[in-house]
Each structure stands twice: as C-alpha cells, then as structure tokens.
Amino acid sequence: MEAYLIAMVVFAGFYALLALGLNVIWGLGGIINLGLAGFFGVGAYATALLTVRAGWPIWAGMVAAMLISALAGAALSLVVARLKGDYLAIVTLGFAEVVRLIASNEIWLTNGTDGISNIPGPWRGQVPPGEFNLIMLGIVWAVVIVVAALLARLSHAPFGRVLRAIREDEMVAAVAGKRVLAFKTIAFAISAAVLGIGGALYAHYNAYIAPDGLVPLLTIYAVLALTAGGTGRMSGAVLGALVLVALMEGTRFLAAEIPGLLPVQVAAVREMSVGLMLILVLRLRPQGLLPERPPRLAQGATP
Amino acid sequence: MLEDVLQLIVNGVMAGSVLAVPAIGFTAIYAVLRFPNFAVASHATIGAFAGFVANVYLGLPAPMALCFAFLVAGVFGVASDEVALRPLRNSGPLTAAIASVALTIVLENVIRFTFGNDLRGYDLPVYRDWRMLGLRIGPQQVYNAAVAVIVMAVLFGFLAFTRTGKTMRAVADNPTLAGIKGIDAVKVARLANFIGMGLAGMGGMLIGLDTSIDPLTGFRVILSVFAAAVVGGLGSLPGAVAGSFVVGIGEELSLLVLDPAYRGAVGFVAILLVLSFRPRGLLGERAY
Numbered sequence: 001m002e003a004y005l006i007a008m009v010v011f012a013g014f015y016a017l018l019a020l021g022l023n024v025i026w027g028l029g030g031i032i033n034l035g036l037a038g039f040f041g042v043g044a045y046a047t048a049l050l051t052v053r054a055g056w057p058i059w060a061g062m063v064a065a066m067l068i069s070a071l072a073g074a075a076l077s078l079v080v081a082r083l084k085g086d087y088l089a090i091v092t093l094g095f096a097e098v099v100r101l102i103a104s105n106e107i108w109l110t111n112g113t114d115g116i117s118n119i120p121g122p123w124r125g126q127v128p129p130g131e132f133n134l135i136m137l138g139i140v141w142a143v144v145i146v147v148a149a150l151l152a153r154l155s156h157a158p159f160g161r162v163l164r165a166i167r168e169d170e171m172v173a174a175v176a177g178k179r180v181l182a183f184k185t186i187a188f189a190i191s192a193a194v195l196g197i198g199g200a201l202y203a204h205y206n207a208y209i210a211p212d213g214l215v216p217l218l219t220i221y222a223v224l225a226l227t228a229g230g231t232g233r234m235s236g237a238v239l240g241a242l243v244l245v246a247l248m249e250g251t252r253f254l255a256a257e258i259p260g261l262l263p264v265q266v267a268a269v270r271e272m273s274v275g276l277m278l279i280l281v282l283r284l285r286p287q288g289l290l291p292e293r294p295p296r297l298a299q300g301a302t303p
Numbered sequence: 304m305l306e307d308v309l310q311l312i313v314n315g316v317m318a319g320s321v322l323a324v325p326a327i328g329f330t331a332i333y334a335v336l337r338f339p340n341f342a343v344a345s346h347a348t349i350g351a352f353a354g355f356v357a358n359v360y361l362g363l364p365a366p367m368a369l370c371f372a373f374l375v376a377g378v379f380g381v382a383s384d385e386v387a388l389r390p391l392r393n394s395g396p397l398t399a400a401i402a403s404v405a406l407t408i409v410l411e412n413v414i415r416f417t418f419g420n421d422l423r424g425y426d427l428p429v430y431r432d433w434r435m436l437g438l439r440i441g442p443q444q445v446y447n448a449a450v451a452v453i454v455m456a457v458l459f460g461f462l463a464f465t466r467t468g469k470t471m472r473a474v475a476d477n478p479t480l481a482g483i484k485g486i487d488a489v490k491v492a493r494l495a496n497f498i499g500m501g502l503a504g505m506g507g508m509l510i511g512l513d514t515s516i517d518p519l520t521g522f523r524v525i526l527s528v529f530a531a532a533v534v535g536g537l538g539s540l541p542g543a544v545a546g547s548f549v550v551g552i553g554e555e556l557s558l559l560v561l562d563p564a565y566r567g568a569v570g571f572v573a574i575l576l577v578l579s580f581r582p583r584g585l586l587g588e589r590a591y
Binding site for chain 1: 339419529
C-alpha cells in the first residue's frame with residue numbers, strides 16, 4: 001500500500017509538470033497547445049536514446065531532453081506563429097500525433113511500438129526498489145517545486161505581465177511596443193522545456209517508454225489538472241495534479257467495485273470518467289480551485 | 304512508373320471522396336458553431352459500429368446500414384452536444400474545443416465498453432478487383448466513392464434549395480443578422496450537429512467498409528479529416544470537398560517516397576503548407 005501511494009505521488013509529479021508546462025503557454029499566454037503529449041514524448045525519447053544508446057549519464061540526458069524539447073517548441077511556435085485559436089488547436093494536436101507516428105515507425109531509432117526498455121534510473125539496481133521509489137519521489141517533487149517557483153516568479157516578472165497582456169489583447173501588446181512573436185516563441189520554448197523534463201523524468205522512473213504512452217489522453221489529463229487547479233496560477237497547476245491523481249485512483253477502486261466487468265471495460269470506465277470530470281469541471285468551476293488573482297495595483301495608483 | 308502514379312491518383316480520388324463525408328461534417332459544424340468539434344472522431348466510430356450492428360446483427364444490406372450509421376451518429380451528436388458542449392459555448396470556442404476532446408474520449412470508451420477492443424469486419428460480398436487500361440480498381444472503393452458523391456449531392460441540394468438549408472447557411476454566414484431575421488439559432492445548431500455528426504458517422508462506416516473497425520477507427524482518420532477541412536478552408540463545404548481530394552491524393556502519392564505508415568502525417572504537412580501560404584485555405588474566407 002505504501003509503495004502504491006508513493007508511486008501515485010510520483011505520478012502526480014509528472015502530471016504537475018505537464019500542467020505547469022501547459023500553464024505557461026495557455027494560462028499566461030492564452031495560446032492553446034493540445035500537443036502536450038508530443039513534447040512529453042520528445043523529452044522522454046531524447047533522454048532514453050541518449051542514456052541507453054549513447055551511454056550518457058542521466059543528468060546529461062535530462063538536460064539534453066529539456067533543450068531538445070524547448071527547440072521543438074520554439075520551432076513549432078515559429079511555424080504556427082500566424083495561427084490562432086481553433087487552427088492552433090488542430091495543428092498542435094496534429095503535432096502530437098506526428099510525434100507518435102515517428103516514434104512508432106522509425107524502428108531503427110525508437111524500436112517502434114516495442115518501445116525502449118532498460119532506461120537507467122538514478123541508483124536503480126544499487127538500492128532496493130522501495131528506496132528507489134523514494135529517491136524518485138524526492139527528485140520528481142524537487143523538480144516540480146523548483147519549476148513551479150521559477151515559473152511563479154516568471155509570471156510576476158515583466159515577462160509574465162507581457163504574456164498576460166498578449167493573452168488579453170495581442171494588438172494592444174504590439175501597439176505598446178512588445179515584440180509579440182518573440183514573447184510567444186520564448187513562452188512556447190519554456191513550456192516545451194517543462195513538458196520535456198516531465199517526459200524525461202517519466203522515462204527514467206518507468207525504465208520503459210513506448211508510443212502507447214503518448215496518447216492524447218495524456219494531454220487531457222494535463223488540461224484537467226490545470227483547469228481543476230486554476231488556470232494561470234502555478235500553485236493551481238500543482239494542486240490540480242494532486243487532485244487529478246486522487247480522482248483517477250478513486251475511479252480505479254470504484255471501477256473495481258462494479259461486479260462482472262472485463263478488464264477492458266474497467267479501463268474504459270476509468271478513461272470515461274476522466275473525460276466526464278473535465279467536462280464537469282469546465283462546466284461547474286471553470287476558474288479552478290485556486291483562481292488567478294487579479295494583479296495588485298502599484299502603491300499610490302488609483303483604480 | 305507513369306502507371307503507378309496513375310494508379311495512386313485513382314486510389315487517391317476514391318479515398319478523397321470517402322474522406323469528404325466526415326470532412327464536410329466537421330466543417331459544417333464549424334461553420335455554424337464556430338469551434339472545431341474534435342468529437343467527430345468518436346462519432347465516426349459510433350457510426351461505424353452502428354452500421355456494424357445493422358449490417359451484421361440485423362442483417363441489413365450496406366446502403367441501409369449506412370443510413371442507420373448516419374441516424375445513430377446524428378442522434379448521439381445532438382444529444383452529447385446538448386448535454387456536454389452547449390452549456391460551455393459561452394465560455395469561448397477554445398473551451399468548447401477542449402471539452403470536445405474530452406467528449407470524444409468519453410464516447411470512444413462507451414464503444415470500447417460495449418464492444419471491446421477487437422477488430423470487427425462488415426458482412427459484405429467480396430468482389431475481385433476490376434482491371435482496365437492497366438489500372439486496378441476495387442469495386443468496394445468505387446461503391447464507397449459513389450455513395451459519398453450521392454450524399455454530397457443530396458447535402459448541397461438541401462443547403463441550396465430548401466428553406467431549412469438556407470437558414471443554416473444564413474446562420475453560418477452571419478449569426479447576428481440571422482437572429483434579427485428571426486432564425487432560431489439553437490434549432491439551427493441542433494440541425495448542424497445532427498447533419499455534421501451523422502456525416503461523420505457515415506464516413507466512419509464508409510472508411511471501415513473496406514478494412515475493419517475498432518474503437519480507434521475514428522481517431523485514426525481524424526488527422527486526415529482535419530487536414531481536409533483546414534486545407535479547404537474551415538467552414539467552407541466545397542472547400543472540404545476540395546481539401547479531401549488534395550489530402551486523399553496527397554496521401555496516396557506520398558507512398559512513392561514515404562513509408563505507408565506516414566500517410567497520416569501527410570495531412571499534417573498539408574495543413575502547415577496551406578496555412579503558411581494561404582492561411583484561409585483553398586476556398587475559405589476566414590483564417591485568423
């Protein structure tokens with residue numbers, strides 16, 4: 001039971017990173033990205049290939065994963081620079097599918113649908129599995145807290161204010177002399193870097209990565225975590241991830257309680273409930289548990 | 304070589320005409336409701352399975368099964384929109400779009416819950432391919448393409464000549480003006496959902512007719528469907544048809560240089576190319 005709880009909190013950390021990555025681009029910048037699973041996959045595969053095939057140390061693989069993911073994000077952002085809203089939703093969703101196609105079919109590189117196994121983890125094999133899980137718990141949540149703190153700092157810095165201005169009205173931001181495209185590209189890259197770290201940590205924890213892990217459901221998990229927690233707030237993203245895992249594990253026990261279900265039906269019930277939860281949250285509490293606070297006025301300013 | 308290319312173009316035209324059915328559905332919903340409804344993926348699957356039930360369990364011939372697929376997917380489309388998406392439309396098109404991804408996952412799992420993950424095939428007579436002028440043509444593909452053309456003709460006739468069709472076009476063109484003229488936007492939205500999701504369902508079954516179906520049938524073609532609609536110009540019905548042929552032929556011609564597994568990526572590349580050089584799409588009027 002204890003091992004299970006630890007594993008779930010570790011997973012909450014991955015969802016927290018996904019939600020944080022989404023929050024930079026969607027929460028602050030108002031730019032939709034439904035290709036989260038794609039960047040998660042880029043990060044996971046980058047570190048898996050570098051550590052397994054090229055024998056890089058884990059930390060180097062993770063840094064590289066972050067950078068490669070950031071580059072992919074910047075590149076995608078430049079390609080879609082002129083697109084907004086609905087078109088962007090389609091293109092980013094398509095991006096994730098293309099990543100999955102490549103991962104499934106470039107067998108020489110990614111081992112296809114069999115995936116890459118035996119990805120090293122920090123001290124895996126040198127310590128008992130229980131301790132390994134604790135170590136990963138510490139590492140994942142340390143990364144989550146550092147990333148959340150840095151992003152929270154960023155969102156109150158001038159950079160974050162400009163992003164919010166772009167979210168509210170791109171034209172006004174441009175008229176005020178802000179280079180909108182540059183801000184968007186950097187935000188996209190930061191967001192992708194966070195998603196890439198999440199993917200890389202997942203790969204090292206799980207020791208195995210396959211294209212099946214990059215389904216659009218992952219993107220839905222992240223959107224659900226962020227929306228439940230509170231779009232725009234970094235603490236909201238982290239809280240939302242914990243709530244998401246609690247809800248999802250709740251459905252595991254609930255689905256197991258229903259008698260006479262086949263395993264495939266149990267899995268279907270769980271995925272169904274995740275989708276339903278997102279629709280309900282959007283309907284009932286779209287601002288999330290921790291809503292974004294309106295910016296405080298500078299001292300002496302009159303509202 | 305030339306014959307190979309011709310063969311691929313023939314295949315592409317057939318694939319494109321089938322692709323046009325769900326692409327029209329997607330773009331029609333976009334035209335009236337102004338958000339990309341990703342739930343077309345699950346409705347294509349619902350249609351494919353409804354047709355399967357009608358064809359295999361009830362023993363209906365394919366044309367009637369196709370009508371059944373249209374009806375069931377259309378009814379599901381109206382009902383799920385009413386329950387899940389309509390209350391969210393005021394929160395903006397992106398909220399509705401995100402919710403539609405969630406909806407598609409819910410519905411896909413309803414299918415998985417009921418039918419499991421197994422591959423299923425329709426009960427159809429198997430014909431030998433026709434050969435003419437050195438080209439190979441499958442009767443099933445010709446049949447599917449013919450069905451698609453008839454459906455498109457009926458739909459365009461409906462929009463051009465009937466009063467209801469004209470109200471739909473009016474709302475798509477200018478919702479405010481249509482409202483002033485006393486057109487009930489809610490009714491038109493329901494109709495758009497019924498027709499759009501019905502077409503998605505029929506398209507799902509048409510695509511399944513010459514292969515097999517499983518709960519991911521709709522999702523697997525969805526990138527091509529989006530690509531067709533975007534390449535043609537989101538919201539433009541003739542555009543969706545043109546885009547479907549571009550994507551259908553493009554996917555087949557890509558086989559000359561690419562591994563077949565990458566057919567799905569062709570649509571994505573087509574989207575990027577068209578949006579970079581002609582952001583409105585081939586026949587669309589609005590892009591950003």
